[in-house]
Amino acid sequence: MSVVRFEHVAKSLPYGFWLRRKQVLLDVSLTVERGEVYGFLGPNGSGKTTSLKCLLGLLRPDAGTVEIFGRPGNDPDARRKLGYLPEHPYFYPHLTGRELVDYFGRLFDLPSDVRRRRTDELIELVGMADKAAQPIKQYSKGMMQRIGMAQALINDPDLVILDEPMSGLDPIGRREVKDIILDLKARGTTVLFSSHILADAEALCDRVGLLFEGKIVRESGVDELLEGRVQYWDATCDDLQAEQVPGYRCRATQGDRLYFRITDADDLDRWIDIVRQAGGRVVQVSPHRHTLEDFFIGTIRGDRRLADGTGSEGPA
Amino acid sequence: MIGRIAAIATHTFKEAVRDRILVLFVLFAFAMMAASTVLSWLTVGSELKIVTDLGLGALALFGTMIAIFIGITLVHKEVEKKTIYAVLAKPVSRWQFLVGKYCGLMLTLAIVTGLMAVFYLALVWWKAGEFPVHLLAAVLLTYMELSIITAVAILFSSFTTPMLAAVFTVAVYVVGHLTWGLASFVEVAPGAATQYLVSMLYYALPDLETFNVRSRVVHGLPVGRDYVLDAIGYGLAYSAGMLTIATILFRRRDLT
Ligand SMILES: Nc1ncnc2c1ncn2[C@@H]1O[C@H](COP(=O)(O)OP(=O)(O)OP(=O)(O)O)[C@@H](O)[C@H]1O
Ligand SMILES: [Mg+2]
Numbered sequence: 303m304s305v306v307r308f309e310h311v312a313k314s315l316p317y318g319f320w321l322r323r324k325q326v327l328l329d330v331s332l333t334v335e336r337g338e339v340y341g342f343l344g345p346n347g348s349g350k351t352t353s354l355k356c357l358l359g360l361l362r363p364d365a366g367t368v369e370i371f372g373r374p375g376n377d378p379d380a381r382r383k384l385g386y387l388p389e390h391p392y393f394y395p396h397l398t399g400r401e402l403v404d405y406f407g408r409l410f411d412l413p414s415d416v417r418r419r420r421t422d423e424l425i426e427l428v429g430m431a432d433k434a435a436q437p438i439k440q441y442s443k444g445m446m447q448r449i450g451m452a453q454a455l456i457n458d459p460d461l462v463i464l465d466e467p468m469s470g471l472d473p474i475g476r477r478e479v480k481d482i483i484l485d486l487k488a489r490g491t492t493v494l495f496s497s498h499i500l501a502d503a504e505a506l507c508d509r510v511g512l513l514f515e516g517k518i519v520r521e522s523g524v525d526e527l528l529e530g531r532v533q534y535w536d537a538t539c540d541d542l543q544a545e546q547v548p549g550y551r552c553r554a555t556q557g558d559r560l561y562f563r564i565t566d567a568d569d570l571d572r573w574i575d576i577v578r579q580a581g582g583r584v585v586q587v588s589p590h591r592h593t594l595e596d597f598f599i600g601t602i603r604g605d606r607r608l609a610d611g612t613g614s615e616g617p618a
Numbered sequence: 619m620i621g622r623i624a625a626i627a628t629h630t631f632k633e634a635v636r637d638r639i640l641v642l643f644v645l646f647a648f649a650m651m652a653a654s655t656v657l658s659w660l661t662v663g664s665e666l667k668i669v670t671d672l673g674l675g676a677l678a679l680f681g682t683m684i685a686i687f688i689g690i691t692l693v694h695k696e697v698e699k700k701t702i703y704a705v706l707a708k709p710v711s712r713w714q715f716l717v718g719k720y721c722g723l724m725l726t727l728a729i730v731t732g733l734m735a736v737f738y739l740a741l742v743w744w745k746a747g748e749f750p751v752h753l754l755a756a757v758l759l760t761y762m763e764l765s766i767i768t769a770v771a772i773l774f775s776s777f778t779t780p781m782l783a784a785v786f787t788v789a790v791y792v793v794g795h796l797t798w799g800l801a802s803f804v805e806v807a808p809g810a811a812t813q814y815l816v817s818m819l820y821y822a823l824p825d826l827e828t829f830n831v832r833s834r835v836v837h838g839l840p841v842g843r844d845y846v847l848d849a850i851g852y853g854l855a856y857s858a859g860m861l862t863i864a865t866i867l868f869r870r871r872d873l874t
Binding site: 379382390394396405406450 | 622633700705711
């Protein structure tokens with residue numbers, strides 16, 4: 303059974319004085335399996351937040367179905383084992399961080415001793431131990447994000463939905479959030495998070511879905527995307543002249559050092575043989591792998607070569 | 619479920635009592651009650667009546683103002699400030715949220731009316747020389763009126779801005795004190811259709827005069843137990859109706 307399921311979800315939102323409707327989601331279908339870390343990627347305004355709000359029952363989809371643990375998203379019971387960190391979280395300014403986490407613990411009907419223990423643990427985990435007694439109105443953006451992370455975990459959730467968990471955090475904070483996500487994953491918790499920072503997704507996710515203009519344009523495993531997708535190799539050799547390596551275009555020379563860019567694995571093998579037979583020395587062969595960045599930009603531009611990693615030329 | 623509603627109610631209560639404006643309202647009410655004693659000196663013979671009448675009036679007026687003032691922002695503020703997202707992403711259904719808010723404000727009003735009532739009853743006690751037991755019913759009925767006004771304010775707050783909600787709620791309050799006239803109008807209204815319409819209107823709008831027993835208590839007349847129980851039943855039923863409609867509207871609402 304999937305933990306999260308979107309099936310052909312469409313949603314329009316009203317805007318302007320006349321409340322004309324803008325079609326924000328056209329067709330969102332995706333599933334998140336138990337224990338997975340799923341990266342929900344897409345550029346600004348592609349509809350990530352809107353999709354997540356549909357999932358949580360904050361918005362009613364115009365069409366399609368959303369399910370959490372096999373129940374409809376607007377069923378409160380479906381949210382018992384769910385943690386949610388909203389985008390740019392904003393919490394009651396008059397409460398202290400600790401009071402906020404405790405209040406949300408009450409909304410899960412947690413007994414007070416469990417609440418107290420988990421609140422302490424989580425405040426420690428998100429590095430807010432010395433600020434938990436301050437009222438939230440004195441919090442910086444990053445502190446708000448941290449306390450938001452703490453409240454999302456108060457019920458020891460089986461599914462955690464994080465809408466841009468790293469936004470507003472300093473490098474240390476990002477590292478800490480990554481560690482929290484990896485820790486959740488290690489404990490078998492399912493994580494669905496949205497982001498446009500691809501390096502984060504690359505480091506954390508099992509699978510990613512790419513949302514663009516309200517449609518899932520691609521969904522696949524991160525490994526599948528990146529594995530073996532060497533775009534090209536930068537190969538360097540010494541002690542040879544360009545003429546001694548026939549059939550290969552030398553990109554640059556520096557004294558008797560030659561620089562090549564090779565896109566095919568067999569070509570690379572032959573190149574190494576030729577260099578060695580000619581008495582040269584292979585100085586360096588460095589593969590350039592595809593990044594999610596390429597995948598992202600490639601898919602959006604409809605550029606299959608870039609998206610699939612079959613392009614002959616990488617970025618200069 | 620009860621635990622969650624209670625959590626939302628206590629949170630709402632704590633937030634409400636932090637507001638300094640609440641203290642101001644209560645002080646104003648005290649001042650008005652105190653002023654009524656001064657006024658009563660000018661009218662020889664009916665001193666007690668003046669204090670009883672104006673004091674109860676002040677209690678009802680300031681209670682109503684607080685109910686409207688806080689009620690109209692209760693839901694809207696949470697949506698506007700986006701604090702509601704994290705709350706409704708918990709296993710909290712929308713009706714529980716509304717009922718929690720309602721109970722929180724009713725708790726606030728219980729404390730506030732309680733304070734005003736203590737001051738008021740003490741004042742009358744001092745004037746009359748004996749404890750005015752019959753006024754307890756009047757205070758209780760005033761609180762029931764506030765329960766209706768709160769429910770109406772929350773109903774409007776759940777789908778419109780505080781500004782419009784205030785206008786609508788005040789309108790319901792004013793009309794609510796005139797509806798008893800509608801009841802007698804039903805008999806004399808021309809035509810069956812008009813009669814039907816008028817009686818529909820009568821049932822849709824709250825009959826707030828039910829809770830106004832000032833003219834009785836001013837003359838030292840007790841309010842019957844059955845009358846009080848009926849009025850409480852009416853207040854609870856009407857509030858429940860308002861909250862049901864609020865839930866129906868709010869459940870359909872997109873929280874963008
Ligand atoms: N309340 C609203 N009313 C009307 N349109 C909205 C509303 N909220 C969002 N939109 C529109 O819906 C689209 C998707 O917005 P959404 O916030 O879901 O994007 P996102 O993918 O989360 O973007 P970001 O990466 O910037 O967070 C945008 O084009 C936005 O203009
Ligand atoms: Mg977003």
